[in-house]
Amino acid sequence: MALDALLKRCRAWKHRHLLGTKDLSRDEISLVLDVTEDLSGLQDAAPLRGKRLFNFFVEPSTRTKTSFALAARRLGAEVVDFSPSNSSLTKGESLKDTARTIESMGVAFTAIRHSASGAPAFLSRLVQSAVISAGDGTNEHPTQALLDLYTIKQRLGRISGLKVALVGDITHSRVARSNLWALKKLGNEVTLVGPSTLVPKDLDAKITTDFDQALRDNDVIMMLRLQLERQQAGLFPSTTEYVRFFGLTRERLATLRNGTIIMHPGPMNRGLEISAEAADSDRSVILNQVSNGVAVRAAVLLLLSQVTP
Amino acid sequence: MILIKNAKPFDVLLDGGKIKKTGKISEKADETIDARGLIVVPGLIDMHVHFREPGREDKETIATGAAAAIAGGFTSVAVMANSGRVCDDAVGVVYVQAKSREANGAHVYAVGAVTKGLKGEELAELGKMSEAGAVAFSDDGMPILNSELMRRALEYSKMFGKPILSHCEDATLTKGFVMNEGPVSAKLGLRGYPNAAEAIMAARDCALAALTGGRVHLCHVSAKETVEVVRQAKKQGLQVTAEAAPHHLMLTDESLADYESKYKMNPPLRTKEDVEAVVQGVADGTIDVIASDHAPHTAEEKEQELAACPNGVVGLETSLGVVLSIRKIPFARAIDAMTVQPARILGLRGKGTLAAGADADLTLIDPKARWTVDPGTFRSKGRNTPYDKMTLTGRAAHVIVGGRVCF
Numbered sequence A: 001m002a003l004d005a006l007l008k009r010c011r012a013w014k015h016r017h018l019l020g021t022k023d024l025s026r027d028e029i030s031l032v033l034d035v036t037e038d039l040s041g042l043q044d045a046a047p048l049r050g051k052r053l054f055n056f057f058v059e060p061s062t063r064t065k066t067s068f069a070l071a072a073r074r075l076g077a078e079v080v081d082f083s084p085s086n087s088s089l090t091k092g093e094s095l096k097d098t099a100r101t102i103e104s105m106g107v108a109f110t111a112i113r114h115s116a117s118g119a120p121a122f123l124s125r126l127v128q129s130a131v132i133s134a135g136d137g138t139n140e141h142p143t144q145a146l147l148d149l150y151t152i153k154q155r156l157g158r159i160s161g162l163k164v165a166l167v168g169d170i171t172h173s174r175v176a177r178s179n180l181w182a183l184k185k186l187g188n189e190v191t192l193v194g195p196s197t198l199v200p201k202d203l204d205a206k207i208t209t210d211f212d213q214a215l216r217d218n219d220v221i222m223m224l225r226l227q228l229e230r231q232q233a234g235l236f237p238s239t240t241e242y243v244r245f246f247g248l249t250r251e252r253l254a255t256l257r258n259g260t261i262i263m264h265p266g267p268m269n270r271g272l273e274i275s276a277e278a279a280d281s282d283r284s285v286i287l288n289q290v291s292n293g294v295a296v297r298a299a300v301l302l303l304l305s306q307v308t309p
Numbered sequence B: 001m002i003l004i005k006n007a008k009p010f011d012v013l014l015d016g017g018k019i020k021k022t023g024k025i026s027e028k029a030d031e032t033i034d035a036r037g038l039i040v041v042p043g044l045i046d047m048h049v050h051f052r053e054p055g056r057e058d059k060e061t062i063a064t065g066a067a068a069a070i071a072g073g074f075t076s077v078a079v080m081a082n083s084g085r086v087c088d089d090a091v092g093v094v095y096v097q098a099k100s101r102e103a104n105g106a107h108v109y110a111v112g113a114v115t116k117g118l119k120g121e122e123l124a125e126l127g128k129m130s131e132a133g134a135v136a137f138s139d140d141g142m143p144i145l146n147s148e149l150m151r152r153a154l155e156y157s158k159m160f161g162k163p164i165l166s167h168c169e170d171a172t173l174t175k176g177f178v179m180n181e182g183p184v185s186a187k188l189g190l191r192g193y194p195n196a197a198e199a200i201m202a203a204r205d206c207a208l209a210a211l212t213g214g215r216v217h218l219c220h221v222s223a224k225e226t227v228e229v230v231r232q233a234k235k236q237g238l239q240v241t242a243e244a245a246p247h248h249l250m251l252t253d254e255s256l257a258d259y260e261s262k263y264k265m266n267p268p269l270r271t272k273e274d275v276e277a278v279v280q281g282v283a284d285g286t287i288d289v290i291a292s293d294h295a296p297h298t299a300e301e302k303e304q305e306l307a308a309c310p311n312g313v314v315g316l317e318t319s320l321g322v323v324l325s326i327r328k329i330p331f332a333r334a335i336d337a338m339t340v341q342p343a344r345i346l347g348l349r350g351k352g353t354l355a356a357g358a359d360a361d362l363t364l365i366d367p368k369a370r371w372t373v374d375p376g377t378f379r380s381k382g383r384n385t386p387y388d389k390m391t392l393t394g395r396a397a398h399v400i401v402g403g404r405v406c407f
Helices: A003-010 A026-040 A063-074 A095-103 A119-124 A142-156 A174-185 A211-217 A239-246 A276-280 A286-305 B062-071 B090-103 B126-132 B147-158 B183-188 B195-212 B224-235 B246-250 B253-258 B272-283 B319-324 B331-337 B340-346
Strands: A052-057 A078-082 A109-114 A130-136 A163-167 A189-193 A206-208 A220-223 A261-263 B002-005 B011-015 B018-023 B031-034 B039-042 B044-049 B074-079 B107-112 B164-166 B216-218 B240-244 B362-372 B391-401
Touching (some): A052 A063, A063 A142, A063 A286, A078 A095, A095 A119, A109 A119, A109 A286, A130 A142, A130 A286, A261 A286, B039 B331, B062 B074, B062 B391, B074 B362, B147 B164, B147 B195, B164 B195, B224 B240, B240 B246
Parallel strands (some): A052 A109, A109 A130, A163 A189, A163 A220, A189 A206, B074 B107, B216 B240
C-alpha cells in the first residue's frame, strides 16, 4: 500500500493518547493490526521525519524501550532517551515537572513506563504530546497486547472466536489486563489460570485453577512472568510448588492439542513458569512477539501522529 | 443583644454570648437579622478535621481552618492529633487552644493522641491532656493495631470520661492501597483496601468496648459490613458511636476511573451498595455523626500519580451542601448528626443546643440555595476537593459564634 493511502486509512483513528486497550473499540484494535500489516509492505518511507519520541522509562525495561526506539526510527523519527539512574526524578523532581521539561524540548510522542498504575493517564492531562503507556503499574501495557494479537493473527489466521488462557500472576499483570480487554472486545473467550491468591475474582472472565484442563481446551496459552517477590509476600509457598501446578513443563507441553500456540511477553523465568522445551518448541511464538513489537509500535506512532495537534 | 427574626422554627434572642430565649419574640434588640426563608440550628460541629498546625502550616493553619469552618457553617471543630508535630502532650493541646483564640473563627478543640508520637507503642499522657482540655483521644490516620494497647487505652481513658476515636483499619490487609478493593480496582490495576479490613477492626473495637466498658467512637465508617457491626454493638448496649464522612455518603469508587487523585482518601470511596448502607446507617441513627475528615494537602502533593499522592480531601466548606443534597437523610437527622450528637460524644457543654442559657453559637441555613463548588473561593488552604464544579443545594447563610456574627 502506498503511504498516502495508508495515511488516509489512519484517519479513522481518533485517540490523542494510547493509555490502554480498555479505551479502544473493536474497530480501533483491528485498525492497529491492519496498519501494522500495511506498514510491513512499505519500504523507505519516513512519515515521521522531524518528529521526536520521548522514551520516558521510569521503570527499567530493555525490550519495550528498544522496541519503541526502533519503531520510531523506522518511520524516520528521532528518539530522546530518559534513564532514571541519573535523572532529575531521582533528585526529587516530580513526574509533572520532568515531563513538562522534556516536552518543552519539542516531542511529539511520550512513551511512558512507570510503576504507578494510571501514571500515563495523569501525564496525558498535563502535556501536549501524545502519551503512550509502555506499561503502567498493574494496569495496562497496551502495545504488548496489540503485538500479541498481531502475533496470534499471523500464526492462527484469525483473531476472534479463539479460546485463550492467560496463565500465572494475573493480579499483578498489566499484560494480562491489556490482553483481556482486547481479546474480549474481539470476541475471544478468555480463561484466567493461576493460584487463587494471584487471580482477582472480579475481572470479567472465566477462572480456573486446573491448568492441565486449560491446556487441552485453549488455542492460545499465554504464560506470564512470575515475580519472585510474590513468594515473600505470602501469595504462594514455593517455586517448586508453583511449577507443580502452574509451570508449563515438558510433560505438559506434550498434552497440548494440535495447533495450540505458546506465548510469553518476556522476560522469561526459564524453568519456572515455562520450561526451556516449551519456550523453544515449534509451538512457541515468543520470538515472533518480539519482532512484531517493533511493527505494532510503529503503527501506533503513525496512527497517533495523525491526531496530535 | 441580637435578635434573629422570622427564622424557622422560631426567633432567637442572643445576649452576652448566650441564648436568652427562643420563640415568637417581639423585644427590641441592638441588631436584628431578618432570617426569612432560613432555618436556625445550633452551630454545626465537625468533630473530625485535620488542620496540620503546628508543623505543616503550608497545608493549613488553625486560623485558615477555623475560617473555612465558619464559611461552611461550622462553629466548632475538633482537630486530630496528627499535625506536623503530633499533639501527644498537654503542650500540644494548649497550643491548639491558644491558636484557636487568636484565630477568632470557629472554636477549635484538640483531640490528643492515644499513643506517643502516634507510634502505637506506648500510651500518651491522656490524663494531662484531658486536664488541659483535650475533648477526646485518637491516633487517627493510623490504626492502633495492637489490641492490648487499645484495650488499655479504653480502660484508662474511662477515668477522664473521654472517648477513643478509632481509625478502623487492619493495616496488614491494606498495604499499598490506593482505592477500594473490588471490581473497579481489579479493572484499573490498583491496589485495593477491602471492606473487611475496616469491619475487622470495628468488630475488635466493639469487643474491647464490651470488655472494658470504655467508650469507643468509630471514625469515618465507609463499608456496609462496618455499619452492621455498629448496629449489632448498639443492640448489645455497648458504648459505641460512629461517624461517616460526606464523601462516603455520595461518591463511589467508580470516580477513580481516570486515576484522579482528588478522589483518593482513607478509607477509600466504596461501592454503591456501601454508600447506600452508610446513608441508611446515618438516616436510622446507627451512625450518630457526620464529620468531614477535612484533610488539606498542597497542590504539589496532590498533583502526582495516584500511588504517590497522599490520602485525603477537604470537606469543611462543602460538607453541609453535600449532606443536604442527599435526599434519604432527613433534614432533622442531618442536623442532629452535625450538632447534638458530636456535642454529646465530645461532652461539649452549651454546644449543639438552642436551649436558653446555651452558648450563642448558631448557624442559619438556606436550605434552598443552589450553589456551585469553586475551590478558588475556599478559605481553606486545601483545594483538594472531589466536588469541584458540582452543584449542591443548601448552605449556611449566616454563622454566629459566641454571639458574634462571623459570616
